[in-house]
Amino acid sequence: MSSWYKLALGNDDEAFEPALRIQQMFMSKFLMCPPGSGRALFSCYDKANDNLWLYFSPAAQDIALRVYAQPCDSPTALDCIGLLAGEGDALGMGESALLKKAA
Incomplete structure (x- = not known):
């Protein structure tokens, strides 16, 4: 089963x-x-905890695993998500759509 991944990078100075x-x-x-x-690859800055989060789509699992990102649920617009790189429509893709594209 495909999973999203997230990685905490710390505050602005540490994360750059x-x-x-x-x-x-x-x-x-x-x-x-x-x-x-x-x-x-999406990013979200959590002001309350002064932390930048990176979210990797399931198709970017290879990179996520290289940087020790942890599996997570799919982020939502409520997670203050911004596209950092790649295909922005990946956020709206269901797992079945991703599997069809991979086939």
Whole structure:
């Protein structure tokens, strides 16, 4: 079963460099994928806890596992999600749609 992944990077000062490196890793893979792959990287800043979260779509599992991200539920618009890289429509894709595209 496909899962979303999330990774806590810390506050703005701590998160900048790791977020940039992860975005570069993501883009190196994303640019080799066909359109509609469902690969996406989202970010969310949690003001209450002063923490930047990165969310990886199920199609970006390879990168998520490389950076030790943890499985999580699919984020929602209520999670203050912003597209960092990849396909923004991955957030609205159901698991069945992702499986059809992978086949």
